[in-house]
Amino acid sequence: MEDTEDIVIAGAGPNGLMLACELALAGVRPLVLERLPEPTTENRANGLVGQVVRVLDRRGLHERLAGPIAPPVPGFVFGAMRLDLTLVERNSLNVLGVPQRRIEAMLGERAAELGVEVRHGHELTGLAQDADAVTLDVTGPDGPYRLGARYVVGADGGRSVTRKLAGIGFPGVTEDRAVSHSANATVPAEFTDPGSGGLRVPGRGVIPPFFHYRTETGLFAYAPFPTGTLVTAMEWTDDEEPADEPPVTLDDVRASIRRVLDFDLPLGAPEGEGPHLLRRLRGRNTRLADKFRDGRVLLVGDAAHVHSAIGGPGLNLGLQDAVNLGWKLAATLGGRAPAGLLDTYESERRPVAERVVMHTQAQSALISPGGDVTALRELFGELLRLPGTVQHIADLMSGADVRYEPGTDHPLDGRWAPDLVLDGGTRLAELTATARPLLLDFTGSLGDELRGWSDRVDHVTGHADVDATALLVRPDGYVAWATSAAEPDDTDRKALRAALERWFGHSLDA
Ligand SMILES: Cc1cc2nc3c(=O)[nH]c(=O)nc-3n(C[C@H](O)[C@H](O)[C@H](O)COP(=O)(O)OP(=O)(O)OC[C@H]3O[C@@H](n4cnc5c(N)ncnc54)[C@H](O)[C@@H]3O)c2cc1C
Structure with missing residues (x-):
């Protein structure tokens, strides 16, 4: 050894x-x-x-x-359908x-x-x-x-x-019919739409940038990143994967786009330093x-x-x-x-x-080929005009709907701690850089409860505009206990000590 x-x-x-x-x-x-x-x-x-x-x-x-x-983005895509996030009350979909x-x-x-x-x-x-x-x-x-x-x-x-x-x-499934071709490439200026940043495609109008555009034969995406434009076409095939498939070329990508969009988009070699992407991906695994x-x-x-x-x-x-x-x-x-x-x-x-x-x-079902999927998408499109549906999907995609098993019935317990700002202007994000657990105590009265865990948990006092008067925040950013009581009573304090013990172990006094 x-x-x-x-x-x-x-x-x-x-x-x-x-x-x-x-x-x-x-x-x-x-x-x-x-x-x-x-x-x-x-x-x-x-x-x-x-x-x-x-x-x-x-x-x-x-x-x-x-x-x-x-700030969170005003719109995103779900199953190649637009998610209008201006409709929701709580938008937590950040994109980087x-x-x-x-x-x-x-x-x-x-x-x-x-x-x-x-x-x-x-x-x-x-x-x-x-x-x-x-x-x-x-x-x-x-x-x-x-x-x-x-x-x-x-x-x-x-x-x-x-x-x-x-x-x-x-265990899981392998969908081996999906083939996608992606490349960094240049696209002639006549096909780009400076206003939206999208791509003009005859007969289809402007395909928005960073959007998945579904057709009856596949999916297309046009992404003009500052580092270079990325085009992707995805199709479904019943053909077996060739034994000795030659390396993918820009012409292969162009041919795939033609099959998906029914339009021949000229593609030029990518500009800039790279490394540049040129990739064929076959199959899709879903396994847990x-x-x-x-x-x-x-x-x-x-x-x-x-x-x-x-x-x-x-x-x-x-x-x-x-x-x-x-x-x-x-x-x-x-x-x-x-x-x-x-x-x-x-x-x-x-x-x-x-x-x-x-x-x-x-989402994979929603982008599949076929008339029945087109009908499903029409119905789904109607649902996506309802703010509640958009909120549900946005929370699912961002992870804002995750709630770990709470110890109390406070609505924030088990949830990701809100991005609060303390009265001096300090953001919670600045307090969590060290990954230490925090007791955010806006009542200023809970320091004694923390005595037995002072080696592991930091005590932060002050004030913030949030639906709680105190929050115990785990290192991963989730709330381990919360109260809204202006003056926490014995029950609150007992629940706080139980949460400290549940997540951070025995008190030093034990
Ligand atoms: C085409 C494509 C596009 C994607 N786009 C997005 C996206 O836009 N946003 C997003 O969030 N995710 C995206 N993903 C998913 C994302 O890329 C993966 O979830 C991510 O790479 C997983 O990271 P990982 O560290 O778990 O594994 P990996 O990135 O696979 O890293 C595993 C590492 O382990 C090493 N390794 C393997 N075996 C051994 C061994 N025996 N001993 C030592 N080292 C070993 C490998 O060399 C590798 O460096 C995309 C994935 C693909 C394929």
Whole structure:
């Protein structure tokens, strides 16, 4: 045995790196193994959609990527149908258009600042666990070696080796009829619409930018990113995948667009530095791990769930898995976790993943070819004129509808803490950069209750315009207890102590 680590994370993708940062903030330095010799230049996500944008803000990471957080967007897309978010009362759909490789680079830098070691070119190949530890086989640039760890987290993507080695099932479906072609390309100016930023297509008017446009034969998207225009066409085919399919060309992308739009859009070579995307993707997997934890092995991100990328929900789910798991795993390792804390990772996050699976499958159905789908879309379009429906879908996509099991009946208990601003102008996001739990006490009277947890929970007083007089906020941003009483009574105080014990362990006085 070469070494024994506290925590080994397999995979330095976005979710593995985010988890590494969260663990480091909680005082644990994980070792990250990444099989690639250097960070990938492949780009997958073009942006973040939903609450995850605010999660980054609450760690000071949004600022590093894109400056101050922007307000929620006035419109989005669901199943290639417009979601008019000006209709809703509470719009929580934030979008951040940043390529995944930049997100990964930023998280890699942050992890390094926090002292995390990322071993590039080291691949996890074997795993065995007993009650006390996990033994890992790793192949590095100098050959194979063995490593011990108290916990291992598989953040190694949809084909997760960790998941397979741990024997965790990954049931679901593979839709192999979908083929999509994507490319960064230039489009002649005569086809662009400067007013809307969209694409003029004869016979179809202007296709809005960043919109999924469905036809009876497929789906088209035109995305004029500042870094280069991205075009995507998706079709359905009954043809078998050719054995030796040649690499995709710009002409293939153009031909696919022609079949989907019934229009020949001239495409030129992309401009600018790159790297440029030119990709063919076949098939679509929708799968959910049987469990997110088996003993000392845990899964986050794509290792635990894969689904269609429609609507961009992947990192909203995966990065919040990481933020949910980090503080719980650190507390467990430090021996101060209350009983069952680590189990709440799965009981809280798997239902969220189930809903993402549900809405991406529903969207995939809505973009499928066929007259019956066209009729379904007409009906769905009528429903999307109702503010309540739009609110429901927007909350589903952003994650604002997530409520973890509350300890009280206060409406904020179990919910994501609102983006409040204290009277001195301090935003909650500025108080949460260290990922420590907070008691926001606007009554100024609860400090005594916190005495037994003062080593773990910070006490913040002041005032904010929010539907509560005190909130206990977990490191992942969720409310663990709340009251609206101007003068909290014994029952409130008892419930607060119960919440402190439930989430942060025994009082120092116990
Ligand atoms: C075409 C496409 C478009 C997408 N668009 C969006 C979008 O717009 N918005 C969005 O939020 N999401 C999007 N997604 C989803 C998003 O890209 C994924 O959810 C995300 O990459 C998952 O991150 P991860 O860290 O879990 O896994 P990955 O990104 O797959 O990273 C896993 C890492 O583990 C490493 N690894 C694998 N095996 C081992 C091993 N045995 N040992 C050590 N290291 C290993 C890999 O090299 C890799 O670096 C898109 C996905 C695709 C395919």
